[in-house]
Amino acid sequence: MKRHDYAILSLIALVALFFGYQLASSFGKTQKNVTYRAIENWSDFNNNANTQSPDDEDIYLIARQWEWSPVLELKAGQSYLLHVASEDIQHAFHLEKGATGQSIDVLLQPKTEYIIPLKIEQEGQYAIGCTQYCGIEHNKMRSRIIVRK
């Protein structure tokens, strides 16, 4: 080995350590501003989802095999609390990066309500989808959030 080999190998070791540190420190830290609680009365949640308006602070979204309901219509620049819950089995709620500058990805246990602070500045349509395999039509489980002025 020549001297520059030692330098390069040390550099490789440093980068590997840095990646290892990043990996370890990311453990369990994803989506830290999301809270959750068990749903005791599903029909209440269902009701909330069916009667909401873009002016409410609390908005509701239901995941089930293999759809999102309802299609959310929000106002640009308004702060919301998004309540997402799965009616049947495990799903995961994903909102594309373009909406808030950071992609949101929350694993949904059945009959548990996840509360996600949400504020989208730019009007447009933003893709949401399921990122946890949930059955044969899992890939079709996509929808969008419509944001208006």
Add this chain to the structure above:
Amino acid sequence: MTLKQECKAWTILSVGALAIAGVFALLLVLSRTPYVQDLLPWPWTSFFHKGLVVHVIFSFVVWFLATMGAVFTHRLVKHQAEQTFTKLGPVSIGLAVLGCVCLMIPALFDLGTAELNNYVPVMNHPIYYAGLIFLFLSLALVSLRQLRLLDASACCAFIYLIACICFLLAWYALPAELAEPSFNEQLFWGGGHILQFVNTALLVLVWSAVVKKRLIEGPYEWAVFGILLVFAGSGPFVYMFSDILSQANRDFYTALLRYGLPLPSVIASVFLIRFLLFEQNEHKDRLMATALWLSLLTYNLGGLYGLFLDGTDTRVPAHYHAVIGGINLGFMIFYHRIVLPFIGIHPVNGRWLTLQYWFYGLGQIMHASGMFLAGLQGVPRKTAGTAQGLDNIDKILSMGLMGIGGLIAVVGGVLFVVMTLNWIVKGGRIHETA
């Protein structure tokens, strides 16, 4: 059985797996063709997903694992030429073949339901699970044998065993009453991610084997395989520190690929580029250089696409199609330049062999890039000033690129299977006694 014969058996199994995958792909198309679908002996409506499961398991899992068998046995012979007899050979080959038969039965006899979960798609039927156990066990035995070499291939074998441990831990941890889709997804989630470390290790091993001289100098080779091993080694521990159904468990494995794979891939790629650019021509021929360039390019393009993933759009399949395509190109040239001559078969160099690599490589690049561009566009944004039509034309172009690229890649893949199987069949037996 001698090690050379075992190596030939793995070769037949891996290329044969691609042939089976191809036949099922054809059946899939037929099952969606009006009138023809009525001639199939199965109810075609339920066959579609089952056929897809068989196609994926053979073209991805069986092809990769059997190639691992070929890589390992070839390496064993190189290291210990004096002892070529293998007692384990017939056992592991037998188990793998039995496994493959079991993997096909549920689709052919319309048993159970199909599950297209990540990494290892499943048929919810005991025969299919038995098939998976036979297959994974077969390669676990081969990997255990490989460990005593204490070299890069032993490292790869160890990572494979770590993946198997993850499967077992997941199986143990999963509540039995969990819904089938969630059960299958979580069963293969952790180990499936570790298998991607195996695939990367295999790619570096075949690159090194193909160039016939030391591709990566000693300490750098240890860096590549050591990093792969250390990151993969963290896999089983996550089951102790987090619930298998938790977001922490799920997200850790995604992060594991993001932080664990780039550095070893980059180091190996740099050495391969150095070889391709500066090495004397006595160490390489034109076809080998073409195949290695295409493998390098496709694999790294896939890695690059991997940096831009976001959720559910077609950037995800774009990433893994290109990565897998790059690995497959490495495997192909490994068979043509190393394994076939090793088992006494000499591929005919010619236009079709060269074309096969160009078709498969460029086809995969186009296919993946089309998907990536389509994914980037996402849901059409309604912003003032942008005409809707233009947005659609971009989309049509990228979907077209994806479709045409896919077709060209399929032609390349079919050429590989047909030519290689033809050579093996014509090649005759290996007359070697231990």
